Amino acid sequence: MNFLISILVALVIGWVGDMLVKGSMPGGIIGSIIAGFAGAWLGHGLFGTWGPKIQEFAIIPAIIGAAIVVFIVQLVMKKMGGSKNRAAHR
Numbered sequence: 001m002n003f004l005i006s007i008l009v010a011l012v013i014g015w016v017g018d019m020l021v022k023g024s025m026p027g028g029i030i031g032s033i034i035a036g037f038a039g040a041w042l043g044h045g046l047f048g049t050w051g052p053k054i055q056e057f058a059i060i061p062a063i064i065g066a067a068i069v070v071f072i073v074q075l076v077m078k079k080m081g082g083s084k085n086r087a088a089h090r
Contacts, residue, residue: 006057010033010036013039013057014032014033014037016063017039017069018035021067025070035066035070038066038069039062039070042066042068
C-alpha cells in the first residue's frame with residue numbers, strides 16, 4: 001500500500017512541477033510519475049528536506065526539483081527534435 005501512495009504522491013508532485021513550467025512533460029501520467037520521483041531526488045539533493053512531508057517526500061523541494069526535471073527534459077526533447085528537422089532538410 002505504501003508503494004501505491006508513493007506513486008500517487010510522485011504523480012501529483014510531477015503534475016504540479018509540470019504546471020510550473022511552460023510546455024508539458026512528455027509521457028503523460030508515466031512521465032509525471034517519473035518527473036515526481038526524479039524531482040524528489042533532485043530537490044532533496046539541492047534543497048534538503050524542509051517543509052511539509054508526505055510519504056517521506058519533502059513536498060516543496062520535490063516540486064521545485066520536478067519543475068527543474070521537466071524543464072531539462074523539454075530542453076533535451078527540443079534539441080533532439082531540432083536536430084531531426086535539420087537532418088531532414090539537408
